[in-house]
Amino acid sequence: MKIAVICANGKAGKLIVKEAVERGLDVTAVVRGENHTVATQVIKKDLFDLTVSDLEGFDVIIDAFGAWTPETLPQHSTSLKHLCDLMSDKDARLLIVGGAGSLYINAEHTTQVMDGPDFPDIFKPLASHMGKALEELRIRNDVKWTYVSPAGDFQAEGARTGNYILGGEELTLNSKGQSVISYADYAIAMIDEAVKGKYIQQRISVVAE
Numbered sequence: 001m002k003i004a005v006i007c008a009n010g011k012a013g014k015l016i017v018k019e020a021v022e023r024g025l026d027v028t029a030v031v032r033g034e035n036h037t038v039a040t041q042v043i044k045k046d047l048f049d050l051t052v053s054d055l056e057g058f059d060v061i062i063d064a065f066g067a068w069t070p071e072t073l074p075q076h077s078t079s080l081k082h083l084c085d086l087m088s089d090k091d092a093r094l095l096i097v098g099g100a101g102s103l104y105i106n107a108e109h110t111t112q113v114m115d116g117p118d119f120p121d122i123f124k125p126l127a128s129h130m131g132k133a134l135e136e137l138r139i140r141n142d143v144k145w146t147y148v149s150p151a152g153d154f155q156a157e158g159a160r161t162g163n164y165i166l167g168g169e170e171l172t173l174n175s176k177g178q179s180v181i182s183y184a185d186y187a188i189a190m191i192d193e194a195v196k197g198k199y200i201q202q203r204i205s206v207v208a209e
Contacts, residue, residue, distance in 0.1 A: 003194055004055065005062045006030040006047055006083070008037045011156045012097050012183050013064035019187040020194070028058070047079050052086050060194045061087065064097045073125055076133040084143045093144040095194055100152045100179070101127025102134050103171040103205055113152060113171055134203065141201070148190055149205040151181040158182025158208075164189050167205040174207050181208045 005017050008029035017037040020027045029039035032046050043054060047065055055061055063083055067075045080096065087094050101114035101123065113119060114127040134147055152171065164185050165172060173179055189206040193199060 001060065001195065002026045002028070002058045003060045003062060004028045004030055004043070004058045005037075005039070005064060006050075007064040007066065008039065009033070009035070010064050010066055012066070012186065013037070013062075015183050015187040016062055016064060016097075016190050019184075019191045023191060023195075025191070025195075030054075048082055050082070050086060055086055055090075055092065058092050060093045060095060060197075062095045062097070062190065062194065066097070067129075068126065070125065073129040076129045077136055080133050080137060084137070084140050084145070087144075088140075088142045091144070093146065093194075093197055093200065095190060096137070096145065096147045097190070098134065098147045098149040098203070099127055099130035100149050100154065100171070100205070102131035103149055103152075104169050105171050107170070109169060144197075144200045146193055146197075146199045146201070147203040148186075148193065149203060150186050151205070151207040152179035153181070154186070155180065155182045158184065160184035160188070161208060162188065163209040164206045165209055167207060169203055169205070172205060172207045174209055179207055181206055 007013050008017050009031045014037050017039050021038050027039045028041040029037045030043045035042045065079050103113050
């Protein structure tokens with residue numbers, strides 16, 4: 001299996017690359033500058049400059065793009081649209097490092113995590129833009145996408161336990177009543193889905209056991 005990880009130098013991207021390499025998969029890091037991952041194969045290119053030919057030959061493309069400043073937040077939508085256009089009607093699958101703010105907190109799927117009174121105001125613009133990108137993704141029936149939302153508390157420095165609980169559209173709590181997962185355990189879930197391909201054109205979510 002050949003996997004490309006876009007924005008591989010980011011915190012999530014590096015751990016996803018590491019997880020895939022350690023499983024013996026054929027991994028290419030897509031980075032704008034110097035490669036800081038354990039991947040030995042590299043495409044040095046900005047996401048927005050990628051072409052159809054750049055992505056040819058890969059079975060799975062993992063999009064680990066992130067934008068945090070007010071002026072770049074709309075790129076969650078524009079970057080995903082660019083990748084979807086490149087992968088339209090292709091056999092390759094597109095897996096996206098998503099957000100937790102758009103997970104639902106009721107069975108009717110009318111209220112999202114970001115709508116809650118305790119959701120920090122500082123994260124609302126990010127959650128809103130990522131949620132918009134997901135809604136735009138849902139109408140792309142021409143792409144074999146899977147959107148992977150982390151738990152509410154997404155811990156960059158958290159330990160790799162090797163265990164996680166797989167959820168769906170709703171915020172899932174573990175046995176301790178927590179919504180938390182480390183980047184390392186999230187990477188495990190991401191590569192599991194890359195290998196198995198069970199949730200095409202679906203959003204899944206993961207939380208630590």
